[in-house]
Amino acid sequence: MAQPSSTPGSKQSTPARKRAAPAGRPSRDPAVVRRRLTEAATRRFAAAGFEGVNSNQIAREAGVGVGTFYNHFRDKHEVHQAVVLDTLEGLQDAVTRAAPDAAAPVEQQVRALVEGVLSFAEGHADRFRVAFGAEAAPHRPPRSARATGDVAQPSRAQVGYSTRATERRLAQLRDAGVLEPTLDPAVAARAFVAMQNEVVCWWLDDPSRATREGVIETLVKLHPAIAAARK
Amino acid sequence: MAQPSSTPGSKQSTPARKRAAPAGRPSRDPAVVRRRLTEAATRRFAAAGFEGVNSNQIAREAGVGVGTFYNHFRDKHEVHQAVVLDTLEGLQDAVTRAAPDAAAPVEQQVRALVEGVLSFAEGHADRFRVAFGAEAAPHRPPRSARATGDVAQPSRAQVGYSTRATERRLAQLRDAGVLEPTLDPAVAARAFVAMQNEVVCWWLDDPSRATREGVIETLVKLHPAIAAARK
Amino acid sequence: MAQPSSTPGSKQSTPARKRAAPAGRPSRDPAVVRRRLTEAATRRFAAAGFEGVNSNQIAREAGVGVGTFYNHFRDKHEVHQAVVLDTLEGLQDAVTRAAPDAAAPVEQQVRALVEGVLSFAEGHADRFRVAFGAEAAPHRPPRSARATGDVAQPSRAQVGYSTRATERRLAQLRDAGVLEPTLDPAVAARAFVAMQNEVVCWWLDDPSRATREGVIETLVKLHPAIAAARK
Amino acid sequence: MAQPSSTPGSKQSTPARKRAAPAGRPSRDPAVVRRRLTEAATRRFAAAGFEGVNSNQIAREAGVGVGTFYNHFRDKHEVHQAVVLDTLEGLQDAVTRAAPDAAAPVEQQVRALVEGVLSFAEGHADRFRVAFGAEAAPHRPPRSARATGDVAQPSRAQVGYSTRATERRLAQLRDAGVLEPTLDPAVAARAFVAMQNEVVCWWLDDPSRATREGVIETLVKLHPAIAAARK
DNA sequence: AATGAATGAGGGTTCATTCAT
DNA sequence: TATGAATGAACCCTCATTCAT
Numbered sequence: 013m014a015q016p017s018s019t020p021g022s023k024q025s026t027p028a029r030k031r032a033a034p035a036g037r038p039s040r041d042p043a044v045v046r047r048r049l050t051e052a053a054t055r056r057f058a059a060a061g062f063e064g065v066n067s068n069q070i071a072r073e074a075g076v077g078v079g080t081f082y083n084h085f086r087d088k089h090e091v092h093q094a095v096v097l098d099t100l101e102g103l104q105d106a107v108t109r110a111a112p113d114a115a116a117p118v119e120q121q122v123r124a125l126v127e128g129v130l131s132f133a134e135g136h137a138d139r140f141r142v143a144f145g146a147e148a149a150p151h152r153p154p155r156s157a158r159a160t161g162d163v164a165q166p167s168r169a170q171v172g173y174s175t176r177a178t179e180r181r182l183a184q185l186r187d188a189g190v191l192e193p194t195l196d197p198a199v200a201a202r203a204f205v206a207m208q209n210e211v212v213c214w215w216l217d218d219p220s221r222a223t224r225e226g227v228i229e230t231l232v233k234l235h236p237a238i239a240a241a242r243k
Numbered sequence: 244m245a246q247p248s249s250t251p252g253s254k255q256s257t258p259a260r261k262r263a264a265p266a267g268r269p270s271r272d273p274a275v276v277r278r279r280l281t282e283a284a285t286r287r288f289a290a291a292g293f294e295g296v297n298s299n300q301i302a303r304e305a306g307v308g309v310g311t312f313y314n315h316f317r318d319k320h321e322v323h324q325a326v327v328l329d330t331l332e333g334l335q336d337a338v339t340r341a342a343p344d345a346a347a348p349v350e351q352q353v354r355a356l357v358e359g360v361l362s363f364a365e366g367h368a369d370r371f372r373v374a375f376g377a378e379a380a381p382h383r384p385p386r387s388a389r390a391t392g393d394v395a396q397p398s399r400a401q402v403g404y405s406t407r408a409t410e411r412r413l414a415q416l417r418d419a420g421v422l423e424p425t426l427d428p429a430v431a432a433r434a435f436v437a438m439q440n441e442v443v444c445w446w447l448d449d450p451s452r453a454t455r456e457g458v459i460e461t462l463v464k465l466h467p468a469i470a471a472a473r474k
Numbered sequence: 475m476a477q478p479s480s481t482p483g484s485k486q487s488t489p490a491r492k493r494a495a496p497a498g499r500p501s502r503d504p505a506v507v508r509r510r511l512t513e514a515a516t517r518r519f520a521a522a523g524f525e526g527v528n529s530n531q532i533a534r535e536a537g538v539g540v541g542t543f544y545n546h547f548r549d550k551h552e553v554h555q556a557v558v559l560d561t562l563e564g565l566q567d568a569v570t571r572a573a574p575d576a577a578a579p580v581e582q583q584v585r586a587l588v589e590g591v592l593s594f595a596e597g598h599a600d601r602f603r604v605a606f607g608a609e610a611a612p613h614r615p616p617r618s619a620r621a622t623g624d625v626a627q628p629s630r631a632q633v634g635y636s637t638r639a640t641e642r643r644l645a646q647l648r649d650a651g652v653l654e655p656t657l658d659p660a661v662a663a664r665a666f667v668a669m670q671n672e673v674v675c676w677w678l679d680d681p682s683r684a685t686r687e688g689v690i691e692t693l694v695k696l697h698p699a700i701a702a703a704r705k
Numbered sequence: 706m707a708q709p710s711s712t713p714g715s716k717q718s719t720p721a722r723k724r725a726a727p728a729g730r731p732s733r734d735p736a737v738v739r740r741r742l743t744e745a746a747t748r749r750f751a752a753a754g755f756e757g758v759n760s761n762q763i764a765r766e767a768g769v770g771v772g773t774f775y776n777h778f779r780d781k782h783e784v785h786q787a788v789v790l791d792t793l794e795g796l797q798d799a800v801t802r803a804a805p806d807a808a809a810p811v812e813q814q815v816r817a818l819v820e821g822v823l824s825f826a827e828g829h830a831d832r833f834r835v836a837f838g839a840e841a842a843p844h845r846p847p848r849s850a851r852a853t854g855d856v857a858q859p860s861r862a863q864v865g866y867s868t869r870a871t872e873r874r875l876a877q878l879r880d881a882g883v884l885e886p887t888l889d890p891a892v893a894a895r896a897f898v899a900m901q902n903e904v905v906c907w908w909l910d911d912p913s914r915a916t917r918e919g920v921i922e923t924l925v926k927l928h929p930a931i932a933a934a935r936k
Numbered sequence: 937a938a939t940g941a942a943t944g945a946g947g948g949t950t951c952a953t954t955c956a957t
Numbered sequence: 958t959a960t961g962a963a964t965g966a967a968c969c970c971t972c973a974t975t976c977a978t
Contacts, residue, residue, distance in 0.1 A: 660914060661908070661919055662923050665900035666927075668904065669896035669897070671899075673892055673896050684892050691887040692888050692892040692929075695885060695887070695932060696896055696933070698927060701927050701931075705936060
């Protein structure tokens with residue numbers, strides 16, 4: 013939600029019938045306020061991590077009162093979840109859109125994937141950091157929520173999910189005899205997702221660390237489907 | 244899960260002249276107390292993450308008073324640092340000892356490295372988790388320390404350190420024409436360290452997820468020196 | 475705990491070995507601090523009711539920091555419980571001590587009981603108010619505690635308990651044919667306890683409302699064992 | 706549990722000219738909205754006590770917006786007052802209607818009174834609980850109101866009011882030489898009202914605790930006019 | 937050196953009430 | 958008049974750290 017541009021005419025086009033806020037701040041449109049909160053949270057979480065941020069800061073950064081924050085999210089965990097979920101979804105879309113013909117050579121598919129992820133990350137650096145950065149650690153939900161057990165799985169689990177697809181694809185390739193049979197798809201998938209997330213976050217933090225192409229080429233070369241291809 | 248006997252003549256060798264107190268508990272030897280604190284901290288950090296633990300818990304788990312904790316460490320960050328540093332050191336030792344002749348074929352060297360890391364992790368699961376697990380996130384030092392800027396760099400930087408050696412080795416190999424020239428050593432090193440840490444932590448959490456050999460084989464195959472070897 | 479004198483040489487006699495606090499405030503003796511907190515809480519609860527008081531106020535009134543309050547009690551409910559329980563216990567003692575020979579005529583026993591309760595209430599007005607006043611309403615325990623269900627029964631239940639003895643005694647008397655058979659012991663017991671508590675609290679609030687004797691005489695006359703005695 | 710039909714021509718008779726809105730919900734009639742709010746508040750207060758309920762809940766339960774709540778009542782205390790006052794009034798009516806000829810024997814009058822109160826309570830359990838239950842505690846008016854002193858007396862005072870009549874009647878009887886002269890009418894009145902309220906609430910909470918007749922018989926026997934009648 | 941009670945800033949969350957629509 | 962989003966003071970409680978013993 014933080015970085016605009018990429019997704020074209022999204023929500024900011026408050027339909028004429030909604031009376032664009034009178035140029036001033038308080039915007040009566042709940043969706044707008046919620047977006048402002050999510051964006052503020054994204055920025056703060058990206059900068060300071062879940063524990064390094066408090067609800068007052070988020071509210072202040074969003075330009076609203078604390079109470080308003082709690083009108084939109086049950087608690088701090090919920091915003092975090094929202095950011096992570098949004099990001100996962102956005103990433104999924106980006107990757108899907110970037111995917112070439114399924115019949116294309118494997119390397120081309122892998123490169124498209126990596127390129128897709130990187131592009132998304134460039135356009136949504138903060139969201140990417142929140143979802144996949146070092147701070148995307150499992151958070152202890154508040155005692156109350158913990159008791160009722162109704163908090164969604166923490167971000168790591170979500171990451172695990174995106175691992176699944178990779179794992180399946182690798183298993184197919186291995187079974188098709190294209191990959192080294194000693195490669196464990198589950199391990200390899202986990203490995204790739206971890207390296208990709210880490211490398212991308214690291215590079216975003218200081219893009220002078222490597223060229224964009226270097227990042228892509230290297231990740232492609234290390235992708236199990238390429239790295240462990242049978243010679 | 245604390246530090247067993249693998250690292251030989253380390254601290255546990257309480258010099259004979261300072262025999263543990265009669266019944267065993269109150270141990271007057273500062274080094275022993277410190278070790279007990281470090282171990283307690285390791286267990287707690289591994290289980291609950293930096294933010295999920297408080298100094299009283301650590302002290303209680305170590306069987307000493309809170310005050311004693313602060314006699315041995317300036318603050319909570321310091322114990323954490325100590326655990327991380329110890330682990331890095333131990334890991335370095337383990338890897339060094341496991342390394343074969345420098346003239347051995349690359350794959351053998353890589354396998355020895357991976358095997359060395361995995362063995363260390365198995366013997367020091369909690370320490371490994373603290374140093375490399377998801378919770379090993381950068382911690383916000385307390386406001387006071389932040390102001391004076393005199394807290395050591397957070398764990399991530401330490402991880403970066405262990406990346407350095409890998410990076411240099413890869414650069415050599417690439418310059419020697421053994422690796423694909425498009426591979427960026429810095430990126431590749433980062434990628435490998437990330438995948439290795441993540442995979443090992445993930446596997447330690449539930450060893451039924453893969454066989455030991457599967458983990459090793461797969462990491463070896465994905466190591467840049469193997470994966471990006473020129474065909 | 476508020477009103478001294480009655481219980482003779484109780485806790486305030488800090489044994490010489492404990493080093494009487496250096497005349498100053500901070501008293502290192504936990505029992506003393508806890509007593510100060512309980513007393514402060516008693517005063518505040520008596521004056522403003524459970525919901526009308528906050529932990530900071532209690533701590534301030536006790537002359538300690540908030541943290542100290544929470545070092546001694548898990549939460550606000552716990553102090554309240556402590557006050558109520560202490561009071562019930564004290565009342566029980568007082569009544570027991572005041573009870574005449576079991577062979578004495580019923581009226582004498584009843585009078586001794588009422589007189590005992592009233593004396594206790596006079597000596598411990600605030601505690602009595604907290605335990606039996608209008609504010610002694612069931613309090614919603616904090617969400618966390620509610621989940622784990624480990625909060626003791628709220629004061630009302632405690633009141634119910636003291637009702638039990640009365641009920642048993644009335645049942646005996648009725649079965650012995652001394653009381654009107656249409657009298658329901660459970661109802662009567664409940665009724666008597668309620669009237670006694672209410673009347674005493676009301677009278678304590680403004681002793682000019684009735685003479686001490688008037689209160690006692692009237693309560694005795696209305697006690698089921700007297701009021702419903704068979705003519 | 707809200708107010709059913711027992712009290713005849715009261716408010717529910719929305720004048721024909723103001724028919725409830727077509728489908729039934731949004732009702733434009735202020736009196737209807739207010740009634741819905743009062744009823745909702747009654748249910749919530751009865752269930753959770755004054756402090757256990759918040760204005761949003763009342764509004765939601767009434768099916769209106771929070772704003773509407775504040776259009777009808779100055780604040781939360783005002784609805785509570787309204788419920789209590791309504792109840793007192795209704796109870797007064799009920800009792801008056803049930804009262805037999807003033808020349809009837811005292812016991813018959815007392816029984817009619819008790820029976821009247823009990824019947825009213827059965828028909829308006831929630832209102833009775835709100836007005837007389839344990840939760841009917843004095844509420845701390847909001848700071849602002851407290852300063853200006855313009856909030857009506859809390860419920861207890863109201864209860865005191867209904868005590869007045871009893872007190873006068875008892876004084877008459879005593880002066881007429883029918884009652885023991887040592888009985889203090891003020892104390893006795895207070896005692897009776899308290900016991901009656903408590904017993905009725907207790908019985909309503911679980912009617913299996915006693916038979917309806919048992920409750921009535923016992924309360925009658927314990928009424929000062931009977932209990933303290935001169936033999 | 938060891939102890940553990942004391943401390944209070946800070947954080948998460950609630951809720952009575954307001955006010956623009 | 959009805960609405961419900963917005964507000965922020967207030968409250969409960971935690972925990973890193975200190976310090977008297």
